[in-house]
Amino acid sequence: MKQSKLNKMPLKEGVFIYGFIIVFMVLVLVPFTVLVSSSLSSTVSIRANGARPWIQDFSTDAYRIVFMYPAEMLKSYLVSIIVTVAGTFINVILVATSAFAISRPQFRGKRIVSFYYSFTVMFQAGFIPNYIWFRNYLNIFNTYWVLILTPAFMVGHLILLRAFYSGLPESLYEAVKIDGANEFTIFFKIATPLIIPGIATVCFYSVLTYWNDPFTAMLYTDDFIPVALYLTRITQYIEFLKYAQQNGFSGVDFNNLTIPEDTIVYAIAIATTAPMLCIFVVFQKYFVRGLTTGAVKG
Amino acid sequence: MKPEKILSLFLVFTLCFTALIGCRQKINDLPMDFEDDGKPYELVYYLIYNDANPPQDLVTVQNELSKVLKKKINSTIKLQAYTLAEYTSKLSGVIAAGVKFDVCFTSPDINPYITNVQREAFYPLDNLLPEYAPETWEQIPSQIWEQTRVNGHIYGSVNEQIFPRTYSFNARSALNIKDFLSEKYGGVSTDEIYTLGIDAFAFLEEYLGWLKANDRGNGGKVYYVDTASSMLAYYGFDDLGTGMVTPGAVRITDGSHEVVNQFESQEYKNLLNVFYDWKAKGYLDDSVSSFDLTPDSTWKPGYLSGNLLRLSEPHYFTSYVIGSMNAISSTSGNPARAMKFIELLRTDEEVHNILQFGVEEVHYIKDPEKPNRIGAFLPGSGYDNKNFGWGLGCEFISYLLPEQEDNQWELVKEINDNTPISDIIGFNFDASAVKQKIADCKAVVNEYLVAFEKAQFKNKDEKYAEFINRLKVAGADDIIREKQRQLNEFLAAKA
Numbered sequence: 001m002k003q004s005k006l007n008k009m010p011l012k013e014g015v016f017i018y019g020f021i022i023v024f025m026v027l028v029l030v031p032f033t034v035l036v037s038s039s040l041s042s043t044v045s046i047r048a049n050g051a052r053p054w055i056q057d058f059s060t061d062a063y064r065i066v067f068m069y070p071a072e073m074l075k076s077y078l079v080s081i082i083v084t085v086a087g088t089f090i091n092v093i094l095v096a097t098s099a100f101a102i103s104r105p106q107f108r109g110k111r112i113v114s115f116y117y118s119f120t121v122m123f124q125a126g127f128i129p130n131y132i133w134f135r136n137y138l139n140i141f142n143t144y145w146v147l148i149l150t151p152a153f154m155v156g157h158l159i160l161l162r163a164f165y166s167g168l169p170e171s172l173y174e175a176v177k178i179d180g181a182n183e184f185t186i187f188f189k190i191a192t193p194l195i196i197p198g199i200a201t202v203c204f205y206s207v208l209t210y211w212n213d214p215f216t217a218m219l220y221t222d223d224f225i226p227v228a229l230y231l232t233r234i235t236q237y238i239e240f241l242k243y244a245q246q247n248g249f250s251g252v253d254f255n256n257l258t259i260p261e262d263t264i265v266y267a268i269a270i271a272t273t274a275p276m277l278c279i280f281v282v283f284q285k286y287f288v289r290g291l292t293t294g295a296v297k298g
Numbered sequence: 299m300k301p302e303k304i305l306s307l308f309l310v311f312t313l314c315f316t317a318l319i320g321c322r323q324k325i326n327d328l329p330m331d332f333e334d335d336g337k338p339y340e341l342v343y344y345l346i347y348n349d350a351n352p353p354q355d356l357v358t359v360q361n362e363l364s365k366v367l368k369k370k371i372n373s374t375i376k377l378q379a380y381t382l383a384e385y386t387s388k389l390s391g392v393i394a395a396g397v398k399f400d401v402c403f404t405s406p407d408i409n410p411y412i413t414n415v416q417r418e419a420f421y422p423l424d425n426l427l428p429e430y431a432p433e434t435w436e437q438i439p440s441q442i443w444e445q446t447r448v449n450g451h452i453y454g455s456v457n458e459q460i461f462p463r464t465y466s467f468n469a470r471s472a473l474n475i476k477d478f479l480s481e482k483y484g485g486v487s488t489d490e491i492y493t494l495g496i497d498a499f500a501f502l503e504e505y506l507g508w509l510k511a512n513d514r515g516n517g518g519k520v521y522y523v524d525t526a527s528s529m530l531a532y533y534g535f536d537d538l539g540t541g542m543v544t545p546g547a548v549r550i551t552d553g554s555h556e557v558v559n560q561f562e563s564q565e566y567k568n569l570l571n572v573f574y575d576w577k578a579k580g581y582l583d584d585s586v587s588s589f590d591l592t593p594d595s596t597w598k599p600g601y602l603s604g605n606l607l608r609l610s611e612p613h614y615f616t617s618y619v620i621g622s623m624n625a626i627s628s629t630s631g632n633p634a635r636a637m638k639f640i641e642l643l644r645t646d647e648e649v650h651n652i653l654q655f656g657v658e659e660v661h662y663i664k665d666p667e668k669p670n671r672i673g674a675f676l677p678g679s680g681y682d683n684k685n686f687g688w689g690l691g692c693e694f695i696s697y698l699l700p701e702q703e704d705n706q707w708e709l710v711k712e713i714n715d716n717t718p719i720s721d722i723i724g725f726n727f728d729a730s731a732v733k734q735k736i737a738d739c740k741a742v743v744n745e746y747l748v749a750f751e752k753a754q755f756k757n758k759d760e761k762y763a764e765f766i767n768r769l770k771v772a773g774a775d776d777i778i779r780e781k782q783r784q785l786n787e788f789l790a791a792k793a
Contacts, residue, residue: 069678072354131391218384219391222352236383237350 039063039266046262061260062267066234076230077275079147079217083226084210087148091206092199094153099161100187105170121155127219134220146220151209157202164198165191204283211276231268238264330425334634339373341639342399344389345653346408347379348686355661355680362657366648371638385409393419396629400636403689404454404625406539406617411454414625420453421626421633427452430634431641444724445620454623455640459688460710461619462612462717466597467502469607478508488607489599498609499572502591506581533565536720538727538781539616543743544736545774546781550613550720555789557782559774561743562766570750570758577753599713600706612713614720622689643691650695656681664697671698725788732780735773742768 033053038046042059049056067073098117102110125133130150135141140149173186181189192199214228225233241259260267347353356377364374380388389402389409394417404411404420414420427435435443438456446452469475479486482504486494491501535547538557547560560566576582595618597606624643626636642649647670655662655672661679665671675682687696694707703709729736746765748754755761 069354072351127387128391128394132395135391135395135397219387222378222380233350233381236381240348240350 035266035269039263039270041263043260043262043264051266059260059263062263065238065260065264066231066267066271072225073227073230076225076227079144079224080211080226080228082144083147083224084207086144087152087210088203088206090148090152091154091157092203095157095161095202096192096199097187098153099158100165100191102158103162103165117155117158131220142221142223144224147216147224147226150216150220151213154206154209157205161195161198161202164195168194200283204280207279208276212272227272231272234264234268330422332426332632332634334430334632334638336372338368339632339635341367341373341375341401341636343375343377343639344385344392344399344402345377345379345683346385346403346686346689347381347683348689349682350381350383352379352381353681353683355656358660359652359656359681363649363652366652367639367642370642370646370649371635373635373639375639382408393417393627398629398631399627400630400632401624401626401639404623405621411620411623411625412448415448415453419625419628421628421630421636422451422453423455423626423637424452426626426633426637427455430637431455431644434641434644439719441719441723442619445616445726446623447724447726454620454625455637455644456620457622457624457689458644458692458694459622460598460612460693461714462614463595463618464597464608464612465498465610466594467498467607467609468592468594469505474509475505475607478505482508490608492608492610501607501609503572503576503581506576506591507579510580533563533569534613535560535563535565536615536722537617538722538725538785540727540729540736541617543740543747544777545739545743545769546778548722548785550722553721555722555785557778557785559766559769559778561769567762570762573751573753574758582753598706599709600703601701612717614717614723616720616723616725619723624691640691645692645695647695650687650690650692651697653690654683654687654696656683665700668698668704671704672700674700721792722785722788724792725785727781727784732773732777735777738772739769739774739777742772 030053034051037053037055038051039062040055040058040060041052042057042061045056098113101107102114104110107113131141134146134150138145140146168191172190176186176190211226212228214226214232217224217226217229218232238259238261353359356379360375360377363377367373367375385403386407386409392399393414403409404414406412434455438458442456442461443452446454446456475488479488479491483491483494492498534549534551535542536550537544537547537560540546542560545559545561546557548555548557573582594606597608624640626633626640630636643653644650655675656679658664660676661681662675663673665673672684675684684699687693690696694711696707698704698706742765746761750758750762750765
């Protein structure tokens with residue numbers, strides 16, 4: 001349908017719209033191209049000329065350091081995948097059920113509950129109390145659980161989903177209730193399917209949060225190293241290499257090695273974002289659908 | 299309930315909860331003496347690992363060390379290694395949660411010593427040291443033991459390394475310092491340059507000028523000097539243990555023991571002029587984040603290929619003599635055994651080198667000709683803590699690295715022994731009376747310092763006056779007065 005409309009569009013308008021889209025696409029693509037090309041350039045040329053959207057003096061030094069220990073790298077990808085999948089699932093279940101409950105007008109305690117949630121955004125316990133809580137009381141220190149549960153309830157997502165649920169008409173629920181549905185049926189069969197775009201958005205943000213979080217693992221585990229932490233340590237390793245080179249330490253053959261200190265950040269960015277890009281392709285259609293659904297229903 | 303009411307209820311709850319967290323079991327009544335029953339015991343040691351990633355093969359090291367310790371002190375050991383960058387945060391959690399462990403690393407900034415003593419995390423060592431670690435107790439000069447005392451008690455066993463610090467500059471190998479020295483100074487070594495009696499800053503300026511003129515180093519573009527306030531150490535200020543960002547330092551050169559505001563000194567003003575001069579000449583480039591030329595205090599003699607430019611005589615600074623210590627946890631089940639382990643770390647070559655280099659043939663091979671020299675590290679072996687000899691107990695019993703000279707440890711010992719111990723070593727500043735003022739002053743200093751050192755202010759003199767003025771408002775003079783009072787008391791007690 002869209003296709004036919006565009007075909008009917010006058011030439012002038014078409015040029016304008018396509019031109020705008022192309023310009024916008026270039027604006028978005030150029031930084032990404034710079035990222036890819038810089039990660040494949042040599043650090044000397046980057047230092048001399050700055051980052052450019054084309055590859056200067058091709059070199060894979062940065063990737064060689066990032067993938068120095070392939071087994072470790074794969075293990076950390078695995079940790080990240082497990083944590084992200086399980087975490088996102090738990091996050092969505094928790095947030096969706098809570099959001100649904102506090103969106104219902106007949107729920108009496110909803111003000112207090114909402115306040116309780118928003119209170120945790122403003123006042124947080126901080127590292128030490130959390131550490132004691134996880135290690136001495138919950139006994140989840142240095143397990144997958146601490147990585148999954150620590151960021152599991154995100155209040156921002158709750159607010160987003162509550163808005164989605166509140167947008168659904170109460171009369172819809174009443175009609176289903178007359179047909180004999182209970183609250184669970186309403187939640188799973190009626191309300192949630194109608195706000196799939198909202199759920200998808202929350203899923204996407206949740207995946208990002210889990211994937212890009214090095215701190216939980218650094219503070220609360222010893223042996224579970226997700227990709228984000230692994231790559232943070234690579235940057236420290238570069239600092240360490242620089243120091244070793246300055247002081248003439250042994251261990252690495254420094255004579256022919258230029259430490260890829262400037263290009264390593266680009267390679268790290270690629271190593272973290274590449275899996276995210278694949279996920280975005282999967283989620284993308286829901287985003288588009290989300291926009292159109294909103295428009296049609298009004 | 300009204301929202302206001304709920305809010306106040308919540309506040310009460312949080313306050314109660316925070317107060318409860320503050321309560322930990324008081325351990326003031328810990329016995330100072332501890333009888334070792336001689337039964338088998340498992341020590342837990344939080345090892346600091348000097349690399350970016352924790353070791354992959356810690357188990358082999360742990361088993362080997364357990365075997366050795368079983369024979370020597372009837373103990374086994376459980377190791378947990380944390381990297382230098384993560385050690386402080388990891389240990390602060392461990393200590394707060396009251397986890398049972400025996401030995402950990404501590405220093406003024408990594409796993410901070412004073413903070414942890416105040417948290418009562420460490421076991422007092424006054425009686426344990428002479429009884430269970432007699433060699434350690436004998437060999438470290440008594441002034442240095444004085445420096446470890448907090449409220450009269452020793453809580454850390456000092457690791458032997460290079461004690462006096464030397465003002466030096468670290469030049470990246472890309473900067474061709476050796477070419478410069480051979481071209482202009484007839485090839486003197488980086489260690490000897492200070493013997494020529496030239497002023498360090500004049501020398502550095504000449505070097506920077508040479509770099510620029512010859513278009514050397516990163517395309518002739520980048521000469522970033524990370525100046526930091528540590529440059530003041532070159533002028534001979536001792537910060538009395540509070541760090542250079544807190545006002546109140548003593549000139550060590552004139553022996554007057556007068557505490558002054560180092561930022562008001564003529565030396566600091568000169569320093570600023572130097573930076574602005576360098577900026578005008580184009581030597582400082584603050585658009586670059588990586589450092590090519592940095593001040594350094596870790597210089598030690600006996601490296602075959604050092605890039606550290608030594609620019610001054612060594613000196614004992616109060617903040618550096620306790621730069622590396624081992625402490626026993628107050629949660630330890632057998633502090634006496636832990637003390638024996640610390641003694642072995644310091645005196646037993648086998649124990650020390652297992653922790654530093656791992657297991658022979660598995661992680662490294664020895665030099666076939668010299669018994670106490672490393673021949674090669676086995677690539678991908680999963681354990682390599684070679685750069686952490688200074689933090690394990692006694693660097694002088696480490697095997698030598700390929701780039702170290704045969705007599706390096708004799709040279710270091712010579713510096714330790716021959717440098718006169720400054721008469722303010724042993725002074726510990728008790729900051730409790732001026733805590734808030736120190737925090738205020740630090741905030742002011744942090745606001746100005748970097749911009750001054752990168753020569754970023756256009757109206758330098760105006761900003762400098764403003765800086766000094768705001769320091770005074772924040773209470774710099776009170777801190778200085780307090781430092782002077784305590785220093786006078788310390789000197790009077792000593793005399």
